[in-house]
Amino acid sequence: MKRKVPIAIYFVIGQFIAFFLDGSLSQAMSGVLFKYPNSMVPYLTVLWLILAAFFGNVKKLHLYTWAAIIGFIFDMYYTGLLGVYVFIFPLVVYLCQMVYQILPPNFMSGFLVYFLGITVLVSLGYMANAFIGETDSSVAQFLVNTLAPTLALNLVLLAIAYFPIEALYRTHRQ
Amino acid sequence: MQKFFSSRKLVIVVVCLIVSFGLMSLSVAIRDRRSTPPLVQQFGNDIVGFADRIVAAPMNGIHHGFVSTKNLLNTYQENERLKSKVDQLTQTQVKDQVLSRENKQLKRQLNVGSTLTGYEKINAAVITRTPSSWASQIIINKGQASGIKKNMPVIAGPGLIGTVAEVNKTNSKVVLVSNTAENSNRFAIQVLGDNSKVVNGIITSYDSSSNRIIMGNITSKAKLSVGNRVTTSGLGGVIPKGIYVGTVSKVTQDDYGLAKKVYIKPAANLNDIEVVSVAVRD
Numbered sequence: 523m524k525r526k527v528p529i530a531i532y533f534v535i536g537q538f539i540a541f542f543l544d545g546s547l548s549q550a551m552s553g554v555l556f557k558y559p560n561s562m563v564p565y566l567t568v569l570w571l572i573l574a575a576f577f578g579n580v581k582k583l584h585l586y587t588w589a590a591i592i593g594f595i596f597d598m599y600y601t602g603l604l605g606v607y608v609f610i611f612p613l614v615v616y617l618c619q620m621v622y623q624i625l626p627p628n629f630m631s632g633f634l635v636y637f638l639g640i641t642v643l644v645s646l647g648y649m650a651n652a653f654i655g656e657t658d659s660s661v662a663q664f665l666v667n668t669l670a671p672t673l674a675l676n677l678v679l680l681a682i683a684y685f686p687i688e689a690l691y692r693t694h695r696q
Numbered sequence: 697m698q699k700f701f702s703s704r705k706l707v708i709v710v711v712c713l714i715v716s717f718g719l720m721s722l723s724v725a726i727r728d729r730r731s732t733p734p735l736v737q738q739f740g741n742d743i744v745g746f747a748d749r750i751v752a753a754p755m756n757g758i759h760h761g762f763v764s765t766k767n768l769l770n771t772y773q774e775n776e777r778l779k780s781k782v783d784q785l786t787q788t789q790v791k792d793q794v795l796s797r798e799n800k801q802l803k804r805q806l807n808v809g810s811t812l813t814g815y816e817k818i819n820a821a822v823i824t825r826t827p828s829s830w831a832s833q834i835i836i837n838k839g840q841a842s843g844i845k846k847n848m849p850v851i852a853g854p855g856l857i858g859t860v861a862e863v864n865k866t867n868s869k870v871v872l873v874s875n876t877a878e879n880s881n882r883f884a885i886q887v888l889g890d891n892s893k894v895v896n897g898i899i900t901s902y903d904s905s906s907n908r909i910i911m912g913n914i915t916s917k918a919k920l921s922v923g924n925r926v927t928t929s930g931l932g933g934v935i936p937k938g939i940y941v942g943t944v945s946k947v948t949q950d951d952y953g954l955a956k957k958v959y960i961k962p963a964a965n966l967n968d969i970e971v972v973s974v975a976v977r978d
Contacts, residue, residue, distance in 0.1 A: 542751035545824030549752070549834065550759035552825055552967040559905040561829040598737055599744040600826040601833070602727060602862050602869055605719025609712050647828070650716075654724050656877045657830040659904070667905075668829040 529694040533574055533583050537592055540566040545600060555675070560667050562675040565640065567592055568614060569679055570687075572639055575619040576632055577691035586612045606650045614643045629684060633677065640676050644669050727862065732840065738864045745823065745835070745867040752823050760970070812930030812937035814978035817851070818842055822969055823867065832858075832872040836972055839866045844974050847934050849883070852972045855940040855963030856928065859883065860974065873909055874966050876902050885911060885941055886929040887958065893918040896929050903959070907966075908945060914956040920947050926960050936977045 547564045548555060555562045571589050578585070593611035597604045618639040625631035648664050651657045659667070732738060803811070820838035838844055840863050848860045850870045858872040871877075887895045893916075900912035911926075924944040930937025946959040 538747070539751060542748050542824070543755070544827040545748065545835070546752045546755035548827040549822060549825035550755050552969075553965075556829075556832075556967050558907040563827050563829055565827070595740070595744060598740050599748075599835075600824075601828060601831050602723065602733070603720060603831075604723040604737075605716040608719075609716050648830075650720065651828075651830045653717075654720055658876050658901075659830075663905075672829070 526694070529578065529691065530583055532690065532694075533570075533578065534588065537567065537570050537588060540570040541592055541595065559663075560671045562671040563644075563668075564679065565643065565672075565676055566679065567596065568611065568639070568643060569636075569676065569683060571611065571615050572618045572636060573632075573683065573687045574691075575615050576622055576627075576635075577688055580619060585615060589615045603650075603654070603656070606647065610643055610646045610650075613646075614639045617642060632684060633680065636680050637673065637677065640673055641669065644672055732846070732863050741864040742839075742866050745837070745864070748823055748835075749837070756822075756970070763968075763970075812977075815936035815939075815975045816978065817973040817975060818844060819971065819973045820844075821971055826869075830876065832875040832966070833861065834858075834870050834872065834969060834972075835867055836870055836974075837867055838974070839864045839868045841865050843976065844868050845934070849928065849935045849939060849975045850972050851939060851964075851975055852969045853964045855942060857962075857964045857966060857969060857972065859935075870972065872966050873899070873962060874902055874904065874907070876904055883935050884929045884931040884933075885926055885960075887911070887920055887924050887926050887944060889918045889920045889924055891919075895920060896931065897958075906959075907962070908959040909942065909962055911958040911960060912950060912955065914958060915954075916956075920944055920956070920958060922946065926958075934977055936975055939975060 544564055544566050547566070555564070571585065571592070574580075574583055575585055580586070589612040590608055593607035593609070594604075596607045596611070601607075618635050621638065622631065622635045625635065648657065648668070657664075726733060733741070818838060820836040820842075823835045823837050825835070826833040836850075844860055844863055846860055846863055849856055850858050850860060856873065858870045858875070860868050861871040862869040882898050882900070884896065884898050886897070889895050895914060895916045895918050897911045897914050899909055901910045902908070903910055922944055926941040926944060928935050928937060928939040928941060940963050942960045942962040944958055945961040948957050948959070949955075950957045
């Protein structure tokens with residue numbers, strides 16, 4: 523009989539693939555995603571983390587540790603600005619998990635919680651970037667040109683990824 | 697329901713905030729001051745860069761396929777248009793050859809070694825782009841090992857796209873001119889105005905809503921008009937002279953009416969970059 527691969531392995535490998543896909547998608551689709559003046563940013567890494575928090579066992583997967591690790595790599599490799607996503611990723615995962623526990627576990631509440639999660643993530647990212655002078659866009663500009671398109675893109679990605687990933691965790695739960 | 701802000705949690709939050717701000721200030725300080733990041737960060741970036749190439753290769757392959765198909769569909773029209781330009785091009789090329797040879801001879805006679813215009817190119821492929829709205833950065837697959845240094849200008853297609861911001865051993869980050877950060881991309885450029893008068897200045901900011909580079913604080917009286925060509929001026933450091941930046945699209949007064957503000961349309965498409973060359977001054 524074939525031995526089952528533990529879900530934790532899938533989780534870690536999937537996380538790194540999601541991490542690299544973020545950058546690759548931004549590069550390959552930059553004409554669409556970063557069309558002036560809007561910018562849509564894919565956050566597949568966070569999608570993977572939050573869905574793991576929804577369906578998986580947070581303790582067994584060491585989810586917060588992994589969120590911090592991937593956040594640190596994100597800071598180091600993509601932005602070169604340390605100390606931003608290393609804290610934001612675990613925080614967003616924590617918030618999403620807390621809220622999701624209260625709600626009935628179905629797609630609509632997942633959608634809602636993810637909406638909140640991405641809003642918190644992008645807003646905190648904006649605040650950190652504004653603090654060090656990396657961006658000069660005003661709050662109004664940020665809301666219209668960054669937050670709204672980013673939310674739209676990421677909710678579409680969630681709708682695509684929600685059920686396959688749920689199935690993956692369900693088959694491994696028994 | 698448990699109390700949300702128990703004292704233990706509060707302490708953790710405060711400590712996290714302090715560490716976060718500390719790290720941010722540290723990395724900004726390091727980025728501005730040093731040519732390469734600390735060794736640990738460099739090492740980490742190199743490893744991640746290698747892993748990224750495995751994932752990025754198929755993605756870039758797919759993208760390349762799409763672009764090729766699109767190009768194929770446009771081929772006929774483009775061919776018609778380009779045919780009319782070919783004759784002109786050969787003429788210019790021959791003239792350019794003659795002039796550069798003459799230039800070399802004259803330089804030798806005058807004992808002038810290298811001037812501001814001379815540069816060599818290091819070609820590199822783009823691995824990935826920073827998924828962020830603000831940091832307009834791409835990561836390229838050449839680094840210190842290939843002779844790339846911080847602040848070198850990067851060219852893609854027709855013109856300048858940005859400068860090297862961080863150099864690791866085998867990859868480096870390029871900040872595009874579309875970055876709106878306060879402290880990036882202050883390079884020296886010049887406009888070839890009417891009556892071949894030259895106006896020097898620096899890039900002061902970028903207007904993200906209309907995709908225009910802004911060159912501010914110009915007090916020169918020389919007349920500039922729409923369509924004037926803008927190149928790098930080679931003044932002040934590592935950037936060679938004569939790299940094409942774009943064309944003037946609008947000239948206005950600044951907020952106080954004292955100086956001119958020139959809007960420049962970048963020559964290169966900043967959202968479709970696959971291969972770049974880094975210009976190294978001789």
